[in-house]
Amino acid sequence: MEPVDLAVTTLHGSVDDPALNSMNFLNEVAQHYPEAVSLAAGRPYEEFFDSALLHAHLDRFRRHLADDLGLDRAQVDRTLLQYGRTKGIVHHLIARHLAVDERMTVDPETIVVTVGCQEAMFLVLRALRADPADVLFAVAPTYVGLTGAARLVDLPVRPVAGGPDGVDLADLRAGVRRARAEGLRPRACYVMPDFANPSGVSMDTAHRRRLLDLAAAEDLLLIEDNPYGLFPAAGTDRRPTLKALDTARRVVYLGSFAKTVLPGARVGYVVADQRVGGSDGTVGPLADQLAKIKSMVTVNTSPISQAVIGGALLAHDCSLVAANVRERAAYARNLGHLVDGLARRFPAGGPVRWTVPAGGFFVVVTVPFPVDDALLHRSAREYGLLWTPMAHFYDAGTPVRALRLSVSAVTPAQIDLGLDRLAALVGDVTAGVGAPA
């Protein structure tokens, strides 16, 4: 018998929650079958990775501090090596990127640079969850990181139907009103309007405007998460973000550099321009309140990491569209290749169906049988193929008849191999071959 010092039941409930265990489980399966083709990972493409570039990014940002901002040598060293500004040191470059790539006009003072987008999510939810009556809405299926962050602050997440438009407005309105009738306080609705993870669905511009109108009518904040907006499918136009259309400070905007520069910097940000009235009569942006929370979570985002991102931004005049020409082409190519490959392997009108997203990393495949973790293990072990059970993106966690395929970290040859294996798996399970007891 191994000695036990603490029972998990004496720890915060989040550590034994399906949302947190789910992330763990998926990572462990991937580690367990390193030779399997992975259509599971949502990580960015690695072909263009070169860690020697870190030096160029760092040096470019150091020159920016000296030449553009007029810092002397000691000030440059202090900026990179010492404790620093809680809200970050690349906020002005992020504002320029948003202007150049998203036509958004953002006051840099309303930006908090965070340790990845995950910290941005956590800070916003921590600020908004003030009372046990608070509740968050999120379009289902939902990114696990959102659900997990909500668990850490004991904030219940109520699902909103997504549907073909990205969010079912009638369902959202009904949900908000029902919650209020129950004495709850709806704080916000979390949405990913562009190539959502995991559904792949996007909202058209008219629907975005309707969502903003609904948020105003129902006095609701919208939390817009936009990690994939830069990656439309071939021949598809990008759409304005919700925040670009937001004239009433209804939208808290979450940004990530994990897919557009590199994940290893762990740099993201939040734009929070909502005016908060303090108890002392002062008024300032919500960003300042988030910064106070951040000072007790991570103090400030590593200025070294920020310098890497800042240098990468400066290399292309703050345009990540320009910086990602190769990556954008690779993702669009892979997405087209996956969708074409599905069509070649599964007959039209048959029981296997799939989404054809307008961009991003993810395709959802519907199959004529329940998809659970045991099937994922079997797929990895017997077929050498990893994917993600869609059940992980629903709060109930019950098996659904769908799985998520990701095209972001593979080559076309790996996609072909993966789809051959998927076809074999689906054929065998449908025929009842080797089904688990």
Add this chain to the structure above:
Amino acid sequence: MEPVDLAVTTLHGSVDDPALNSMNFLNEVAQHYPEAVSLAAGRPYEEFFDSALLHAHLDRFRRHLADDLGLDRAQVDRTLLQYGRTKGIVHHLIARHLAVDERMTVDPETIVVTVGCQEAMFLVLRALRADPADVLFAVAPTYVGLTGAARLVDLPVRPVAGGPDGVDLADLRAGVRRARAEGLRPRACYVMPDFANPSGVSMDTAHRRRLLDLAAAEDLLLIEDNPYGLFPAAGTDRRPTLKALDTARRVVYLGSFAKTVLPGARVGYVVADQRVGGSDGTVGPLADQLAKIKSMVTVNTSPISQAVIGGALLAHDCSLVAANVRERAAYARNLGHLVDGLARRFPAGGPVRWTVPAGGFFVVVTVPFPVDDALLHRSAREYGLLWTPMAHFYDAGTPVRALRLSVSAVTPAQIDLGLDRLAALVGDVTAGVGAPA
């Protein structure tokens, strides 16, 4: 009238809490008087800062991955640039550092590398705060970052008398028993046994053993925070950490590289070897539960930042004692200079008294009048001197007759100038000259 979108009272209570506002206030005062001599900042010495060293650190760690761990070029790039292991990638080097410098034997799997020590603190408190009956003890006066992190998870902090030994064991025992009698669940006691911030007090080895015995007898965890242990005063020996003396997994150990390498990497860690029994019958270290929480706060600590710290560790065979020869000498020199300077300016036996710490950054000066934020403003504005009101380290926040001086980020000449100004301020306030209305 400025428009207001949200009242601060609708946000989580922490954002309007004295602990979080305190950190903000002190930063703002410092920014407001950039020309003042600062005996307030606890930041490390900058004379030896050189941001060009980042390249050397990064390259040394890349070579370590290739030469020592056998990774190929693509694996090295992936390790630095991609998403990575939640518990970190320099855990083996941290374990070696703890063996070399602290004679601690630590299983690397019980280490979580965090975004600064602050995130380590947050993760531990988030895990331990499971129920409204949970309560934390902390030696008063207490580091503001601990109090702030506790606020974020709604965990009440009860003060324990510090006294000359670093913690008053009778007061701790009585406090724990009182809390249990009230139906509360004491989770842990937070201590800084070496050169504590802000008191400067250290525990001797016998007292550390008594504290461990008490923790065992009362079934209490100890959270040991050790940011300054490497910096004894001239002629003083270092003592074993609580964790080095801990034979019963009673101590959760928090480590920081902010003072021993550089703050800008934002890398710290927690050693959490407590055995946690899961609801599925498995047993694993508390570190694994903390990692699950971390995956929803920051995903993983930037591998680029970790590489900077890893490279710095490798440069001195993982000994930070060896790496900090110049810094240790500078801090010891400054501490001696400050204490001597106080003795030259304030008569022995007079109303002004001060601590003579055995190391670290901080000296507490007791004065014959209350020290509040208004006096700090006056000191900065009229005397050009910054320090920290001790009131900020007590939960009640009421003015106490003491202030904290820091020697870490100044030269001996600045210490002289600062002490001249302090003597002038103390003289004027004592004489009732120019007292605020």
